[in-house]
Amino acid sequence: xxxxxxxxGTLSLSPGERATLSCRASQTVDRSNLAxxxxxxxxxxxxxxxxxxxxxxxxxxxxxGSGSGTDFTLTISRLEPEDFAxxxxxxxxxxxxxxxxxxxxxxx
Amino acid sequence: xxxxxxxxxxVKKPGASVKVSCxxxxxxxxxxxxxxxxxxxxxxxxxxxxxxxxxxxxxxxKFHGRVSMVRDPSTGTFYMYxxxxxxxxxxxxxCARGTDLRALDIWGQGTMVIVSS
Numbered sequence: 001x002x003x004x005x006x007x008x009g010t011l012s013l014s015p016g017e018r019a020t021l022s023c024r025a026s027q028t029v030d031r032s033n034l035a036x037x038x039x040x041x042x043x044x045x046x047x048x049x050x051x052x053x054x055x056x057x058x059x060x061x062x063x064x065g066s067g068s069g070t071d072f073t074l075t076i077s078r079l080e081p082e083d084f085a086x087x088x089x090x091x092x093x094x095x096x097x098x099x100x101x102x103x104x105x106x107x108x
Numbered sequence: 109x110x111x112x113x114x115x116x117x118x119v120k121k122p123g124a125s126v127k128v129s130c131x132x133x134x135x136x137x138x139x140x141x142x143x144x145x146x147x148x149x150x151x152x153x154x155x156x157x158x159x160x161x162x163x164x165x166x167x168x169x170k171f172h173g174r175v176s177m178v179r180d181p182s183t184g185t186f187y188m189y190x191x192x193x194x195x196x197x198x199x200x201x202x203c204a205r206g207t208d209l210r211a212l213d214i215w216g217q218g219t220m221v222i223v224s225s
Contacts, residue, residue, distance in 0.1 A: 001168070025176070027193060032209070032210065033210040035171075035210065035211035035212070037152075037212075040151075044202055044204075044215035044216065044218055045144075045152065045202075045204075045212075045215055046209055046215070047212060047213045049208075049211070050209045050211035050213075051209060051210075051211075054209075056211075056213065057109070086151075088151065088152055089208075090152075090212070091155075092210035095153075095166055096166070096168060097142070097154040097157070097210075098154055099144075099151060099152040099153065099154060100151070101151045102151045102152070
């Protein structure tokens with residue numbers, strides 16, 4: 001099973017700043033099998049990025065994804081108040097899916 | 109885009125079984141249906157998936173023998189059964205639509221399952 005480790009655990013930033021979230025895999029992940037989600041308290045997760053760098057329908061262009069191999073990044077270029085939430089990466093490999101443990105993005 | 113509608117909250121005793129339903133409304137399930145759970149204050153845990161027609165299910169080793177994921181062909185409703193419940197199974201259970209892109213693009217609202225004596 002591929003284990004995803006996200007860092008940092010908590011990221012404290014102000015609106016307007018740039019956020020960089022990391023996701024590291026225990027084995028190589030095909031770029032096409034890496035996704036990112038946003039979750040707000042009391043709500044289901046929302047798909048942000050699929051295929052490592054493709055924005056899902058309706059996702060603003062301030063969200064971008066990059067990376068390959070074992071290292072992937074989610075970047076939010078200019079934080080809006082509604083972006084403060086928990087973010088998860090997810091991978092598919094060896095017929096199984098798994099999620100990272102999440103990064104909490106909080107207002108500084 | 110459509111939605112997935114799940115059944116209501118459940119309270120179960122240890123050792124019992126639970127059934128959670130998930131029905132698509134305004135959208136089609138053409139690839140797979142996944143089940144993901146989230147314990148209170150914790151992250152997302154992928155449990156497994158079942159094919160769009162109800163065949164070819166798979167789950168993580170952690171749930172082997174305890175979970176069953178099926179589809180009722182008469183109604184198109186998907187079900188997740190979890191048996192031999194223990195307190196650690198207390199969580200919100202989500203169904204989510206799988207895609208050819210290996211991502212989960214539509215999620216149900218979640219079903220709270222509490223296991224308590």
